[in-house]
Amino acid sequence: MPEPGARSDSADAARDDATVLVVEDERALAALYEEWLADEYEVRTAHAGRDALDRLDDAVDVVLLDRRLPGLSGREVLGEIRDRGDSCQVAMVTAVEPGVDVLEMGFDDYLTKPATRADVRRLVSALVDRKQYDVCVQRYFRLLSKRAALEREHGDLADRPEYDDLRADIAAIEAELGGLVEEFSVADFDAQFRSLPSASGAADD
Template sequence: MTTETPSVLIVEDEPDLARLYAAWLEGSYDVETVSTGERALDAIDETIDIVLLDRRMPGLSGETVLSTVRERDLACRVAMVSAVEPDFDVIGMGFDDYLVKPASKDELRRIVEHLVLRTSYDEQLQEYFSLASTKAVLDAETTEAERKSSDEYAQLQDRLALCRVRLDETMTELLEQGGYRRLYQDLASESIS
């Protein structure tokens, strides 16, 4: 994430609904609202962490905005928030979550919290693999005696261990949120098959 306080962009063509969503999230997140797909594309950059995107809007649709965001390879998480019930047409859209309107305050906050947690997990995983790769190179290219005498190597091992603990804690939190427990079980059973 780009800052300590995650940023949320609400893309909603109904002004009252946009204000309501913003009120529900303000205080916990840096919130910005826009009312069109065109304005969304102008606003979405590396500083935006989460996008709550209406699927059907006049002009540029949420689907087109989402496609453009993915083409630009922006790291934000996108949740479609739509009155359109999902059907098989959502396959391949590339959203991170989908919420059917009308959304409650608890549902909206849960989705945003979940997407922030997923982003945090991804960042932690990237850091873990970077540290593990560094350790693997040093293990292959230095002697055991050199590694034992190196304060930097000891610090690397400590950072790697701490990163692993944080990863485990974040994964546990993701699994406790419910939806991912079933996904994880499905992935585990498919890898066994």
């Protein structure tokens, strides 16, 4: 069982397996982001809004999205992602300074260009952790529901090895959640627990 507060093997594996979609119309910049991230993540690139949506599937964990794109704008792409119910984390990486309009946009983070290698890697790392946290929370509540159902139906389960396995799984998830929470910055907590309004509107940026 992992020590409380320690990252589990499954958390590290989730990071290694994470897929990032870079949506950037400047091809040289998209290639640079890919170079910065490729040692740790699977990276896909798209250079237009429609292309980005075509390249997006359930395997994508993080989207780095420019606001100014040919065809569909970044805002429109973001709106479509949220309308489709995709579970990926989306960060706007853009030269557009944030204004009050961002209150109506359902992104998970916002990074203003020019961005350094350290900026981009730190951003993606935080977003992968946030998504992993969401996954862990969902699994945690599923396990708690199973435990509650069994205890209601069967009472004392102390002599059942399956029940012991379930309790061990719950403890392991609690340790993993603790490790992820310890790595959150103040900004991570703000993004994780503040409900952002749903993306709406299709105005070009």
